[in-house]
Amino acid sequence: MMNRRQMLGAGAAGAALVSSQAWGKTANMGLPEAASMHSAATQPPLSPTTGPDYNPVVTLNGWTLPFRMNNGVKEFHLVAEPVERELADGMIAHLWGYNGQSTGPTIEAVEGDRVRIFVTNKLPEHTTVHWHGLILPSGMDGVAGLSHPGIPPGKTFVYEFDLIKSGTFMYHPHGDEMVQMAMGMMGMFIVHPKDPAFMPVDRDFLIMLNAFDIDPGSYVPRVMEMTDFNLWCWNSRIFPDIDPLVVNQGDRVRVRTGNLTMTNHPIHMHGYDFEVTCTDGGWVPESARWPEVSIDIPVGAMRAYEFDAVHPGDWAIHCHKSHHTMNAMGHDIPTFIGADKRKLTGQIRKLQPEYMPMGTAGMADMGEMSMPLPDNTVPMMAGWGPYGPLEMGGMFSVVKVREGIDANDYSDPGWYENPPGTQAYEWTGELPDFARAEDAQTRITPKPSAKG
Numbered sequence: 001m002m003n004r005r006q007m008l009g010a011g012a013a014g015a016a017l018v019s020s021q022a023w024g025k026t027a028n029m030g031l032p033e034a035a036s037m038h039s040a041a042t043q044p045p046l047s048p049t050t051g052p053d054y055n056p057v058v059t060l061n062g063w064t065l066p067f068r069m070n071n072g073v074k075e076f077h078l079v080a081e082p083v084e085r086e087l088a089d090g091m092i093a094h095l096w097g098y099n100g101q102s103t104g105p106t107i108e109a110v111e112g113d114r115v116r117i118f119v120t121n122k123l124p125e126h127t128t129v130h131w132h133g134l135i136l137p138s139g140m141d142g143v144a145g146l147s148h149p150g151i152p153p154g155k156t157f158v159y160e161f162d163l164i165k166s167g168t169f170m171y172h173p174h175g176d177e178m179v180q181m182a183m184g185m186m187g188m189f190i191v192h193p194k195d196p197a198f199m200p201v202d203r204d205f206l207i208m209l210n211a212f213d214i215d216p217g218s219y220v221p222r223v224m225e226m227t228d229f230n231l232w233c234w235n236s237r238i239f240p241d242i243d244p245l246v247v248n249q250g251d252r253v254r255v256r257t258g259n260l261t262m263t264n265h266p267i268h269m270h271g272y273d274f275e276v277t278c279t280d281g282g283w284v285p286e287s288a289r290w291p292e293v294s295i296d297i298p299v300g301a302m303r304a305y306e307f308d309a310v311h312p313g314d315w316a317i318h319c320h321k322s323h324h325t326m327n328a329m330g331h332d333i334p335t336f337i338g339a340d341k342r343k344l345t346g347q348i349r350k351l352q353p354e355y356m357p358m359g360t361a362g363m364a365d366m367g368e369m370s371m372p373l374p375d376n377t378v379p380m381m382a383g384w385g386p387y388g389p390l391e392m393g394g395m396f397s398v399v400k401v402r403e404g405i406d407a408n409d410y411s412d413p414g415w416y417e418n419p420p421g422t423q424a425y426e427w428t429g430e431l432p433d434f435a436r437a438e439d440a441q442t443r444i445t446p447k448p449s450a451k452g
Contacts, residue, residue, distance in 0.1 A: 015128075015139065015140055015142065015147065015148045015157045015158065015159045016148075016158055017156070017157055031077050031120075031156065032067065032068045032075045032077040032118065033066070033068070033077065034078075034079045034099060035066050035077075035099060035105070036079075036100035036101075037062075037099060037100050037101050038100050038101065040085070040086045040237060040241070041061065041243065042058060042059070042060055042062065042243040042410060043059070043062065043063035044058075044408065044410070045057060045058050045408075046063075046064035046066060046108065048110075050069055051110055051113065052110045052112075052192075052194050052196060054108075054110060054192035055192075055196075055200065055202070056108060056204070057106060057108060057190050057204045057205070057256070058203070058205050058206065058410060059105075059206045060205060060207050060234060060235055060245065060397070061234070061235045061236075061237040061242060061243050062101070062103060062105065062206070062235045063101075063105050063106070064107075064108050065078070065099065065104075065105035065106065067109075067115075070116070072114065073114045073115065073116045073160070074109055074115045074116070075115075075117075076115065076116070076117045076118070077117075077118045078098050078099060078104065078105075078118070079098060079120045079122060080096070080098055080120070080121050080122060080123050080127050080151075080173075080185065081096070081097070081098070081100075082097075082122070083096065083097040083098075083100055083101055083184070085097065085101060085236050086237075086241075087231065087233065087237060087238050087378070088237065088239075088240065088241040088327070088382075089241055089378075090376070090377075090378055091238075091376050091378045092219060092376060093212060093214060093221065093236070094219040095184035095212075095221070095236070096123060096180060096183035096184055096185050097184050097185060098187060101236075102184030102185065102186075102236045103184065103186050103187050103188075103210060103235050104185070104187030105187060106187060106190060107189045107190070108190045109163055109190075109191055110163070110166075110191065110192045110193075110194055111163055111164070111165060111166040111191055111192065111193055111194040112162070112163065112164075113162070114161070114162050114163075115159075115160070115162075115163060116159070116160045117129070117158065117159045118156055118157075119158070119159065120155075121151040121152065121154065121156070121157075122153070122154070123180075124153060125153065125176060126144065126150030126151055126153065126175055127144075127150065127173050127176070127185075128142040128147070128148070128150055128151060128157075128175040129142045129159065129171050129172070129173065129174075130142035130143060130171065130172055130173065130174035131159070131161075131169065131171055131189060132169055132170040132171060132189075132280075132300070133167070133168075133169040133302070134163070134169050134189065134191075135164050136161040136162075140159050140161045142159070142174050143174040143175075144175030144176075145175075151175075163191045165191065165282065166191045166192055166193040166194070166198075166283070167278060167280070167281075167282055167283065168188065168189075168191075168206075168256045168258065168278060168280065168302045168304055169188070169191065169280065169302070170186065170187065170188055170189060170208070170260065170302065171186070171188075172185055172186040172187070172260060173185050179223045181260060182212070182213075182221055182222075182223040182225070183223060184210065184212070184236055186208060186210060186260045187208070188208055188256075188258055190206070190256075199277065199278075199283060200252070201251075201252045201253060201254040201306060202248070202251035202252050202253065202407070203245075203247055203251050203252075203253045203254070203309075204254045204256070205245050205255045205256065206256050207234050207235060207255065207256070207258070208235050208257075208258050208260065209232075209234060209257060209259040209261050209297060209319075210233050210234075210235070210236060210260055210261055211229040211231060211232050211233060211262070212229060212230075212233065213225035213228065213229045213230055213231070214230065214231055216328050216374045216377040217375055217377055218376070226262060229261070229262070230327075230328055231327060231328065232261070232319065232325075232326075232394035233394070233395070234395055234397065238327055238378065238393060238394050238395075239325070239327075239382065239383055239390075239392050239393050239394060239395070239396040239397060240382045240384070240390070240392070240393070242396065242397040243397070243410075244397055244412055245397060245399045245400065246400050246405060246409070246410045246411065246412065246413060247309045247399060247400065247401045247402070248309070248402065248403070248404070248405035248406075248407070249310065249312050249401050249402060249403040249404075249405075250308070250310065250403075251308075251309045252306065252307075253306065253307055253308075253309050254277070254304055254305070255269075255274075255304065255305055255306075255317075256278070256303075257295075257302065257303055257304070258297075258301075259298065259300065259301055259302070261299065262299060263299065263321075264296055264297060264298050264299060265297045265321065265324065265395065266295070266296045266297075266319065266320040266321065267294065267296075267297060267303075267319060267320070267395075268293060268294040268317070268318060268320040269293065269315060269316075269317045269399060270315040270399075271311050271313060271315035271401075272293070272307045272309075272315065272399075273291050273292065274291070274292060274295075274305040275289045275290065275291055275292070275305060275306055275307070276289055276290055276292060276304070277304055277305060277306045278302075278304035279302060279304075280302040309399075309401045311401060312401045312402060312403060312416065313401060313416045313418070314385075314398050314400055314415060315398065315401065316396065316397075316398060316399075317396070317397050317398065317399050318396040318397070319394070319395035319396075324395045325392045325393055325395055325396045326380050326381065326393045326394055327378045327379060327380050327381075327382060327393035327394055328378060328379075378393070379393070380393060381393055383396075400412070400416065402416070
């Protein structure tokens with residue numbers, strides 16, 4: 001239910017074109033600065049300088065949009081525009097996004113705040129912003145043709161509403177949505193509880209799951225794709241260039257994960273079990289939380305989970321759909337496991353001396369060999385750890401739990417050194433006996449006799 005202040009502030013027309021006549025003093029003061037970011041590295045959290053205190057989120061390989069205060073209202077400025085995003089070292093994508101980057105900057109505010117968000121359209125077509133999961137007036141909901149007219153190219157609209165609940169939300173266009181979201185237009189909207197003592201954590205990470213279909217050697221996503229994506233991203237970044245989640249041992253840690261891809265993602269974290277504490281519908285009461293080691297994130301949804309970082313080490317975190325931890329994945333490649341390609345290899349090398357036969361014993365050799373690739377393409381399997389190739393890509397990173405990490409330090413501490421006696425090693429001694437199935441028949445356990 002909306003109160004009188006909300007309805008009067010929003011107005012019957014909903015999101016409105018900015019003009020001095022419509023907005024008076026606000027417009028005459030000019031728009032808030034449209035901050036921009038071109039770095040693909042995780043930026044330091046933006047600590048609050050006014051209003052209730054809160055522990056800011058850290059957007060993995062992203063940043064938080066600054067705001068200004070204007071007569072008690074927090075004002076933000078989003079610019080929808082074409083951007084270039086470094087998905088990984090050696091690969092640039094030509095996308096659409098916000099304020100110089102895809103995904104867009106994180107918006108942070110506090111429950112009870114009134115926000116005014118100016119949206120300037122620098123795209124070649126109209127756009128809107130839908131505030132996914134937020135409770136607000138119908139005219140501010142951002143559905144083109146339903147909530148308000150689409151924002152024409154070169155124009156600025158303003159959205160204004162009160163934040164009446166805390167939680168994790170998203171924003172994205174609801175005008176030519178298929179094209180604009182496929183081009184990378186999306187971001188996260190965090191509303192912190194007005195009571196800092198409610199659901200406190202020491203580290204609060206934010207991940208947006210998104211995906212693209214970009215042919216090797218090209219730059220622009222194929223916007224008509226529905227299922228066969230080949231680049232699975234966290235905040236428009238792919239492994240091995242997704243930053244680690246750096247944590248001080250003993251911290252209470254929250255990971256918020258939103259999904260605006262076209263499939264679900266079972267996010268699995270090694271080394272820990274955790275409890276699901278929030279969905280896009282709100283906070284989960286303590287009595288209703290459940291333990292997990294993997295949490296499935298449905299399409300268009302968010303899940304947040306928390307854990308106490310008591311186990312030091314380097315712990316993998318990734319989507320458990322195996323093709324989603326690969327880069328530039330081709331789905332028409334035949335399987336060569338067990339095939340003898342020696343004769344064929346000799347014939348091909350007469351025409352292409354650099355030809356490397358691969359796949360006869362699996363695909364792990366792709367993580368070790370440097371194969372020729374088209375320009376602006378990354379290897380399918382990539383990344384190196386302290387003991388060799390990680391053979392991963394896409395939706396993969398590492399939770400690095402260390403003792404003595406300062407509260408505001410998110411820099412990579414390097415690889416973990418396993419204490420003596422805690423690392424798997426080669427065995428050269430005598431082996432115990434082991435059992436082996438003799439045939440492929442299904443064996444049915446006999447039912448107990450009636451005599452028991």
